[in-house]
Amino acid sequence: MSSGDTLVEVKDLKVEFDVREGIIKAVDGLSLTVKRGRTLGVIGESGCGKSMTARAILNMVPKPGKITGGEILYYRQVGGNGKPLITDVINITKLDPDGELIRQIRGGEIGMIFQEPMSSLTPVYTAGTHINEAVTLHRLIPIRKVGDQLVETIQAHRKVSKQEAREIAIEMLRKVGIPKPEQRVDAYPHQLSGGQRQRVMIAVALSCEPKMLIADEPTTALDVSIEAQILDLMRELQETVDMAIMFITHNLGVIAEMAEEIVVMYMGKQVEQASAVELFYEPQHPYTRALLQSIPHVGKKSRQRLASIAGMVPDPFHLPPGCVFHPRCSSFMPGKCDVIVPGWKQIGPNHWVRCLLYEEV
Amino acid sequence: MVAEPSPQDNILLDVRGLKKYFPIQRGLLRRTVGYVKAVDDVTFFVREGETLGLVGESGCGKTTAGRTIIRLYEPTAGSALFKTRLLSPDGSPQMVDLLKADKQQLKLLRQEIAMIFQDPINSLNPRMSVSDIIAEPLVIHGRGKGPEVEEIIVNLLERVGLRPEHMRRYPHEFSGGQRQRIGIARALALNPRLVICDEPVSALDVSIQAQTLNLLQDLQADFNLSYIFVAHDLSVVQHVSDRVAVMYVGKIVEMADAEELYINPLHPYTEALMSAVPKPDPLYKSERIVMQGDVADPSNPPPGCYFHPRCRYAVDICSKQTPEFRELRPDHFVACHRAEELQLRGV
Numbered sequence: 001m002s003s004g005d006t007l008v009e010v011k012d013l014k015v016e017f018d019v020r021e022g023i024i025k026a027v028d029g030l031s032l033t034v035k036r037g038r039t040l041g042v043i044g045e046s047g048c049g050k051s052m053t054a055r056a057i058l059n060m061v062p063k064p065g066k067i068t069g070g071e072i073l074y075y076r077q078v079g080g081n082g083k084p085l086i087t088d089v090i091n092i093t094k095l096d097p098d099g100e101l102i103r104q105i106r107g108g109e110i111g112m113i114f115q116e117p118m119s120s121l122t123p124v125y126t127a128g129t130h131i132n133e134a135v136t137l138h139r140l141i142p143i144r145k146v147g148d149q150l151v152e153t154i155q156a157h158r159k160v161s162k163q164e165a166r167e168i169a170i171e172m173l174r175k176v177g178i179p180k181p182e183q184r185v186d187a188y189p190h191q192l193s194g195g196q197r198q199r200v201m202i203a204v205a206l207s208c209e210p211k212m213l214i215a216d217e218p219t220t221a222l223d224v225s226i227e228a229q230i231l232d233l234m235r236e237l238q239e240t241v242d243m244a245i246m247f248i249t250h251n252l253g254v255i256a257e258m259a260e261e262i263v264v265m266y267m268g269k270q271v272e273q274a275s276a277v278e279l280f281y282e283p284q285h286p287y288t289r290a291l292l293q294s295i296p297h298v299g300k301k302s303r304q305r306l307a308s309i310a311g312m313v314p315d316p317f318h319l320p321p322g323c324v325f326h327p328r329c330s331s332f333m334p335g336k337c338d339v340i341v342p343g344w345k346q347i348g349p350n351h352w353v354r355c356l357l358y359e360e361v
Numbered sequence: 362m363v364a365e366p367s368p369q370d371n372i373l374l375d376v377r378g379l380k381k382y383f384p385i386q387r388g389l390l391r392r393t394v395g396y397v398k399a400v401d402d403v404t405f406f407v408r409e410g411e412t413l414g415l416v417g418e419s420g421c422g423k424t425t426a427g428r429t430i431i432r433l434y435e436p437t438a439g440s441a442l443f444k445t446r447l448l449s450p451d452g453s454p455q456m457v458d459l460l461k462a463d464k465q466q467l468k469l470l471r472q473e474i475a476m477i478f479q480d481p482i483n484s485l486n487p488r489m490s491v492s493d494i495i496a497e498p499l500v501i502h503g504r505g506k507g508p509e510v511e512e513i514i515v516n517l518l519e520r521v522g523l524r525p526e527h528m529r530r531y532p533h534e535f536s537g538g539q540r541q542r543i544g545i546a547r548a549l550a551l552n553p554r555l556v557i558c559d560e561p562v563s564a565l566d567v568s569i570q571a572q573t574l575n576l577l578q579d580l581q582a583d584f585n586l587s588y589i590f591v592a593h594d595l596s597v598v599q600h601v602s603d604r605v606a607v608m609y610v611g612k613i614v615e616m617a618d619a620e621e622l623y624i625n626p627l628h629p630y631t632e633a634l635m636s637a638v639p640k641p642d643p644l645y646k647s648e649r650i651v652m653q654g655d656v657a658d659p660s661n662p663p664p665g666c667y668f669h670p671r672c673r674y675a676v677d678i679c680s681k682q683t684p685e686f687r688e689l690r691p692d693h694f695v696a697c698h699r700a701e702e703l704q705l706r707g708v
């Protein structure tokens with residue numbers, strides 16, 4: 001891979017929450033690369049740090065969380081239009097989270113669709129935040145019409161008049177499948193269904209034609225036909241503006257369809273990474289295998305119990321020694337897995353795994 | 362459909378002609394200029410101990426139907442007969458219309474009907490700790506005190522895969538999937554008989570999803586619980602449901618045994634939906650049926666069959682007459698003029 005393909009490089013990222021009982025390592029030494037125009041899928045246990053990784057890329061980890069280690073490099077291309085293309089390397093973790101530069105990047109160059117579209121509980125959103133920032137920072141504001149929120153966001157990132165922004169907004173709402181967008185543009189968030197609100201957020205993110213889209217569970221509230229339509233729309237935009245996508249989801253069907261490369265996370269670390277085909281056909285980590293076995297398959301009716309991984313996610317304040325997955329692992333090797341911390345091993349041209357089964361110890 | 366159920370039947374909930382219209386208001390005087398027909402004549406029933414899956418287009422009225430049945434919204438029309446022993450002096454079973462129950466009756470009935478909400482974050486009070494959130498229904502209904510309540514909470518947390526020490530934390534300290542499980546624990550606190558599950562597992566990873574679905578099934582086996590299970594993941598719906606109802610723009614267009622519906626759909630919308638299910642296989646080539654045209658607008662639905670403008674099988678009559686919701690095969694209901702002749706593709 002030439003470095004020209006790299007858009008964002010996360011290196012040994014650590015995000016921690018300092019709470020009463022101790023420190024939660026939400027992200028614990030994660031490294032990954034997002035390439036221009038490509039789709040990287042991220043899957044893993046609920047609470048394993050996927051959303052925090054996404055937020056770290058935008059330098060908006062909510063308090064009391066903090067980025068405590070590593071770096072996030074954004075290879076920003078400037079120039080073009082006759083001028084030579086220069087790549088600036090920006091370390092996002094070093095930027096002032098309220099500074100001008102990160103504000104331009106957020107929403108404009110790196111767009112995002114966050115989990116839970118309408119929430120009153122955003123630690124980063126304060127009364128002083130501008131509407132467009134609140135919206136690009138992932139929230140719809142309950143008391144404002146969705147169209148106004150869209151228009152302000154578009155205007156903040158694109159040089160267009162208010163009227164043009166409104167037209168873009170309506171067109172975008174139509175593309176994400178909102179009926180009668182010219183009317184719905186004047187609806188308040190609570191007047192929309194869960195999936196319609198989610199689609200408004202998708203419209204916001206895509207209307208700025210970002211270089212990278214972080215999509216955190218973007219389609220969970222959508223029926224499968226609208227979901228398919230939205231996935232098509234993302235791929236279309238990916239081609240026309242060479243947009244990279246970091247796609248976070250629990251839906252293995254969707255990730256199989258969208259991602260070229262997949263990262264599997266457990267307790268703040270990646271445990272496996274491979275091309276989508278290899279990951280689905282030859283999963284190597286016992287956690288990945290267990291994940292793939294716990295999904296119901298459409299068309300195959302069985303009232304049997306689903307396979308699920310034994311036990312619970314460990315207490316973050318008393319992490320098990322050795323491999324953190326060992327207490328739940330079906331391939332647990334006593335005396336090894338509970339003692340030695342596995343390393344990150346390459347086991348194929350494009351396949352990595354963190355498991356002692358693949359290490360000679 | 363058939364005659365009204367009596368308390369001797371095994372019907373727990375019988376919903377007929379349910380409608381919920383939201384007024385569209387304009388201008389300074391907030392004049393009503395029209396209605397969003399979010400739920401427009403919905404009829405279905407749930408048997409004791411069974412799971413009825415409810416699927417359909419985003420915005421077709423699933424959440425509104427659920428909220429109207431438990432009276433978080435005032436109904437526009439219809440009835441929802443619920444079998445209960447709570448309201449008769451001698452404790453004998455009775456069919457009570459939830460849509461006509463008064464405040465006091467509703468309070469009693471809410472012990473038996475719970476809802477798991479779609480947006481976990483909006484339904485959890487940010488200023489309450491997890492233990493207060495789960496304890497609230499217990500306290501309201503005077504079930505247990507102090508240590509007893511605490512024991513129930515610990516038990517519930519464990520059943521949904523959270524840790525006892527999570528009790529003292531607040532909702533914002535959890536990930537999306539963890540919050541959804543708090544909502545599930547709360548809904549189960551009073552041992553309800555009917556649980557309306559609105560996307561209960563959509564924010565969960567597949568392993569915890571499997572645990573949660575197993576939990577819901579265990580509770581059903583142990584306590585003869587009934588579920589209305591709203592979800593977009595059709596493989597999950599098939600896995601948990603005995604029967605499945607498909608909704609399109611405020612109406613139920615098809616309802617059948619789960620397997621039958623997936624393999625032999627009778628409504629073209631069901632067929633299109635089935636064709637769009639994503640498969641966990643990167644080499645799978647989708648043969649999705651792309652529906653033409655715009656998603657229907659519930660404030661101004663098309664004449665005749667609401668699906669006709671997007672239906673690839675539509676003929677003349679479809680734009681003129683509303684198709685009747687009828688039992689074409691035993692326990693297989695459909696509202697499509699051409700259901701008898703069409704050969705549709707299942708999964």
Ligand SMILES: Nc1ncnc2c1ncn2[C@@H]1O[C@H](COP(=O)(O)OP(=O)(O)OP(=O)(O)O)[C@@H](O)[C@H]1O
Pocket residue numbers: 017019024026044045046047048049050051052053062063064065115533534535536537538539564566
């Ligand atoms: N405000 C907070 N205080 C303490 N811990 C927190 C806070 N916010 C998040 N965490 C913890 O950080 C960890 C990572 O959370 P994150 O939201 O990244 O998980 P996730 O992988 O996105 O999960 P999900 O799939 O459920 O959305 C979780 O274990 C969570 O408990």
Ligand SMILES: Nc1ncnc2c1ncn2[C@@H]1O[C@H](COP(=O)(O)OP(=O)(O)OP(=O)(O)O)[C@@H](O)[C@H]1O
Pocket residue numbers: 190191192193194195196221222223383397398399418419420421422423424425426479659
């Ligand atoms: N309070 C309200 N006022 C006006 N319209 C509303 C209101 N709540 C919902 N609607 C409209 O009613 C319709 C049905 O919404 P509902 O939330 O029931 O859909 P849903 O089937 O649950 O969708 P989803 O799968 O996206 O959650 C939508 O068109 C929505 O815009």
Ligand SMILES: [Mg+2]
Pocket residue numbers: 050051052115216536537
């Ligand atoms: Mg998350």
Ligand SMILES: [Mg+2]
Pocket residue numbers: 193194195423424425479559
């Ligand atoms: Mg809903």
